[in-house]
Amino acid sequence: MEEIMYTSRSRDPDIDRKYEEALVAVESELGQVHPARVAGEEIFADETFTVWSPIEDGLKIGVFQQCGEITAKAAFKAACDAYTAWSQTPFEVRCAHIEAAADQMEEDFFRLAATITLECAKTRTEALAETGEAVALLRYYSSVIREQNGFRQPMPADTETDRYESVLRPYGALAVISPFNFPLALGAGASAAALITGNTTVMKPASAAPLSMLTFCQILEEAGMPEGAANCITGSGPVFGEIISRSPDCAGVTFTGSRDAGRWLQQEYTTWQPYPKPMILEMGSKNPCIVTAQADLKKAAESICRGAFGYSGQKCSATSRVYVEKTVFASFAELLANRAAHCTVGDPRAKGVFMGPLINTAARERFDAAVASVIDAGGEVLSGGQSYSGEETHGAQFAEPTIVAGIPDDHPVITTELFAPLVALAPFTTMQEALHLANDTEYGLTAGIFSQDKAEVEAFFSGIRFGVCYANREGGATTGGWPGYQSFGGWNGSGSTGKGVGGPYYLLSYMREQAQSRHAG
Numbered sequence: 399m400e401e402i403m404y405t406s407r408s409r410d411p412d413i414d415r416k417y418e419e420a421l422v423a424v425e426s427e428l429g430q431v432h433p434a435r436v437a438g439e440e441i442f443a444d445e446t447f448t449v450w451s452p453i454e455d456g457l458k459i460g461v462f463q464q465c466g467e468i469t470a471k472a473a474f475k476a477a478c479d480a481y482t483a484w485s486q487t488p489f490e491v492r493c494a495h496i497e498a499a500a501d502q503m504e505e506d507f508f509r510l511a512a513t514i515t516l517e518c519a520k521t522r523t524e525a526l527a528e529t530g531e532a533v534a535l536l537r538y539y540s541s542v543i544r545e546q547n548g549f550r551q552p553m554p555a556d557t558e559t560d561r562y563e564s565v566l567r568p569y570g571a572l573a574v575i576s577p578f579n580f581p582l583a584l585g586a587g588a589s590a591a592a593l594i595t596g597n598t599t600v601m602k603p604a605s606a607a608p609l610s611m612l613t614f615c616q617i618l619e620e621a622g623m624p625e626g627a628a629n630c631i632t633g634s635g636p637v638f639g640e641i642i643s644r645s646p647d648c649a650g651v652t653f654t655g656s657r658d659a660g661r662w663l664q665q666e667y668t669t670w671q672p673y674p675k676p677m678i679l680e681m682g683s684k685n686p687c688i689v690t691a692q693a694d695l696k697k698a699a700e701s702i703c704r705g706a707f708g709y710s711g712q713k714c715s716a717t718s719r720v721y722v723e724k725t726v727f728a729s730f731a732e733l734l735a736n737r738a739a740h741c742t743v744g745d746p747r748a749k750g751v752f753m754g755p756l757i758n759t760a761a762r763e764r765f766d767a768a769v770a771s772v773i774d775a776g777g778e779v780l781s782g783g784q785s786y787s788g789e790e791t792h793g794a795q796f797a798e799p800t801i802v803a804g805i806p807d808d809h810p811v812i813t814t815e816l817f818a819p820l821v822a823l824a825p826f827t828t829m830q831e832a833l834h835l836a837n838d839t840e841y842g843l844t845a846g847i848f849s850q851d852k853a854e855v856e857a858f859f860s861g862i863r864f865g866v867c868y869a870n871r872e873g874g875a876t877t878g879g880w881p882g883y884q885s886f887g888g889w890n891g892s893g894s895t896g897k898g899v900g901g902p903y904y905l906l907s908y909m910r911e912q913a914q915s916r917h918a919g
């Protein structure tokens with residue numbers, strides 16, 4: 399099938415037909431009770447929680463288990479029990495399991511995409527691309543480990559009879575915590591990385607969107623993963639965080655989510671664990687884009703619109719600050735405002751809709767407070783600024799694609815991650831100033847530049863302190879990274895390892911080195 403990426407602009411109409419059929423099928427099955435999955439068994443907790451779709455009132459995604467200590471401990475016990483055999487399984491066999499899971503995901507492609515749309519209100523393009531990204535992550539990790547011969551490397555020996563090797567080996571049972579905004583790709587990608595390197599997993603998806611990951615866990619089981627290697631439990635993040643911090647069975651954590659939760663977990667886990675264990679943290683950001691007087695302004699406006707407002711700005715990669723050279727500020731602001739005003743906002747299930755509703759009321763309140771704070775600070779709303787919900791939206795919470803300007807550099811809208819469709823513009827006069835403003839943040843995930851001047855582009859790449867950097871990217875100024883093309887990892891407050899998801903070094907974070915010296919007996 400044709401690969402649909404976040405940056406794709408067109409697709410075969412047959413894809414839309416299959417997606418629409420899957421939407422009808424998946425929607426008709428919603429509302430069920432979903433058990434947690436431990437060692438291939440269905441587990442029911444004493445308490446449950448209900449997840450409602452953000453697309454319309456009354457659309458019940460399902461009832462999920464509010465797992466506490468008993469289930470979490472059982473899941474880690476299962477993962478620890480499975481660890482020895484799985485970690486000693488030849489890497490080719492582990493790869494074959496992950497590849498079989500990727501095959502199954504391709505079989506279920508449209509149902510998975512429809513599930514993503516329904517549980518977190520992604521448009522069809524975003525949901526299809528996320529499903530493709532999830533499959534691509536599994537396949538990419540498998541290709542890396544095969545290319546690296548399972549990360550076993552001969553070392554020079556000092557005698558003819560001795561044999562020395564460097565071998566990368568797994569850690570144990572890892573917790574895999576994933577966010578609501580990429581409910582499949584980021585949980586499945588991290589789990590696949592953990593499993594393919596020989597670790598076992600206890601996955602914990604976000605409570606706002608847990609269905610995709612429970613489905614993925616079932617796919618892993620069906621792909622022949624040994625009992626207990628992959629487990630998935632649902633429930634409160636903070637409760638899970640407390641449990642794993644104090645659990646000697648938890649050999650490490652891979653967490654994707656907000657900086658506040660990630661930092662809390664990092665401190666708690668480090669405090670309570672008896673020795674240092676791996677923590678792979680992928681966190682939020684405040685992503686800048688620089689537009690110079692040498693830019694193709696129309697292209698920049700189109701691409702920033704996609705970067706800032708795609709999935710309603712609820713991407714860790716969303717463009718949220720744009721620094722525009724003073725001489726072109728007014729003309730660029732006008733182009734961007736016109737482009738934003740033409741974004742199609744509506745039901746994300748519908749064809750042609752570019753932006754759907756926000757995940758929940760809290761996100762809308764955050765958006766409203768941000769707009770009010772811009773006005774309080776004497777700033778200007780150049781486009782959008784309103785949020786709305788009501789009968790005509792079937793209760794879904796919408797915010798207009800919004801552009802603001804005229805606020806100070808230390809305003810919270812410039813410094814704090816909003817996770818809403820709001821982008822702030824500010825002028826600059828020199829490239830040095832633009833880079834200073836772009837880098838003036840504790841975050842460091844994605845950044846972009848629009849300029850047709852090669853020297854400006856090179857100055858950007860050498861001066862920017864972010865992990866994922868794009869020049870003149872058409873399909874999203876700072877968004878839409880793809881496994882095997884863009885390693886996706888944050889610097890500074892955006893990530894802990896410096897090795898990007900979907901990149902050649904990512905798997906290294908899931909293994910530790912062992913020197914094996916075989917001397918003549």
Ligand SMILES: NC(=O)c1ccc[n+]([C@@H]2O[C@H](COP(=O)([O-])OP(=O)(O)OC[C@H]3O[C@@H](n4cnc5c(N)ncnc54)[C@H](O)[C@@H]3O)[C@@H](O)[C@H]2O)c1
Pocket residue numbers: 575576577578579580584602603604605633634635636637638639640654655656657659660662663680681682683713714715815817843886888892893
């Ligand atoms: N850097 C990246 O690659 C990346 C990718 C996607 C999302 N994100 C970030 O994720 C955030 C949006 O997702 P979210 O709202 O689901 O984030 P969140 O931090 O609220 O939750 C993320 C996950 O962590 C769990 N969690 C929450 N508190 C926890 C705690 N104290 N201990 C352990 N687990 C806890 C949640 O249940 C969820 O599964 C944004 O900040 C976004 O930038 C980062």
Ligand SMILES: N[C@@H](CCC=O)C(=O)O
Pocket residue numbers: 404531579580712713714715876877878879880886
């Ligand atoms: N691959 C996606 C991941 C975003 C995470 O929030 C992007 O690059 O936009």
